[in-house]
Amino acid sequence: MVHKSVPKATLQRYPVYLKALRKLKRNGIERIMSKELASVVNIEPTTIRRDFSFLGNLGKQGYGYDVNLLIDIFNQELGMDFDEKIILVGAGNMGRALMKYNRWDYVVGEITCAFDIDPSRRGETFGIPVYSMDELEDKIPEGCRIAILAISMNIQATVDRLIACGIIGLIDFTHEHIQVPKGVVLKTVDVVSSIQELVFETNSLNARR
Numbered sequence: 001m002v003h004k005s006v007p008k009a010t011l012q013r014y015p016v017y018l019k020a021l022r023k024l025k026r027n028g029i030e031r032i033m034s035k036e037l038a039s040v041v042n043i044e045p046t047t048i049r050r051d052f053s054f055l056g057n058l059g060k061q062g063y064g065y066d067v068n069l070l071i072d073i074f075n076q077e078l079g080m081d082f083d084e085k086i087i088l089v090g091a092g093n094m095g096r097a098l099m100k101y102n103r104w105d106y107v108v109g110e111i112t113c114a115f116d117i118d119p120s121r122r123g124e125t126f127g128i129p130v131y132s133m134d135e136l137e138d139k140i141p142e143g144c145r146i147a148i149l150a151i152s153m154n155i156q157a158t159v160d161r162l163i164a165c166g167i168i169g170l171i172d173f174t175h176e177h178i179q180v181p182k183g184v185v186l187k188t189v190d191v192v193s194s195i196q197e198l199v200f201e202t203n204s205l206n207a208r209r
Ligand SMILES: NC(=O)c1ccc[n+]([C@@H]2O[C@H](COP(=O)([O-])OP(=O)(O)OC[C@H]3O[C@@H](n4cnc5c(N)ncnc54)[C@H](O)[C@@H]3O)[C@@H](O)[C@H]2O)c1
Pocket: 089, 090, 091, 092, 093, 094, 095, 115, 116, 117, 118, 121, 133, 149, 150, 151, 152, 153, 154, 155, 158, 172, 173, 174, 175, 189, 190, 191, 192
C-alpha cells in the first residue's frame, strides 16, 4: 500500500490517472510523457510528476511512463483493482441497454456474461455471452462478486441463488422488495423514484420563492 504521507489531493487524483491510463492502454498506447497525460486528464505535468513520485521512481527522462507498469502499481499498491467481473441477470430491454453501454471497464470492471430464463435471449449480445439460468453455477466467472439484476420474475429466489454462488453485491433495477443477509450489499437503482424525488424537490424549492 502507498505511504500514508501522500497528500489527500494527490490520492484523489489517482483514480483520475488510472481511468485515463486504462483508456490509453485500450487504445494501444504503451508509454506516455507527463505532458501528454496532462492533456488527457487536464492536470499540470508538474503535478502529475509529483503525484507519481510518491509511488516510486517510475518515469525515465525522455522516455516517459510505462502505461502498463503504472496501471499495475495503481491496482496493486493502492488497492484500486477495478477489474470486477460483473454478471448481468436478465437480458431484456434494461439488460440490453446495460450490455450496450458496458464501458465501466475503465473504472470498475465489466459485464463479462449475462443469464436469462428465456431461450430466445441466449447467444451473444453486444459481444457479451448470454447463458441460460440453468448454466448459472457453471458459467459464473471465478471470483465474480457483483451481479446486476434486470429481471422481472422470481426475484427473491434468483437473488438467493446468486448469493449461494458467491455474489456479495447486487445492483438492483427491479422494483421488488429484496431481502439479503448480512455481508451482502444491495444498491437499488430506481429512475421512477428519482423522478419523484426531483419533482418533490423542485416543487418545494419553487414554493419557497
Ligand atoms: N429501476 C428502474 O428505473 C427501472 C426502469 C425500467 C425497468 N425496470 C425494471 O427492470 C426489470 C427489467 O425490465 P425490462 O424492461 O428489461 O424487462 P424485460 O421483460 O424486457 O426483460 C426482463 C428479462 O429478464 C428475464 N427474466 C425474468 N425473470 C428472470 C429470472 N428470474 N432469471 C433470469 N432471467 C429472468 C426475462 O426473460 C427477460 O429477458 C424489471 O423488473 C423492471 O420493472 C427498472
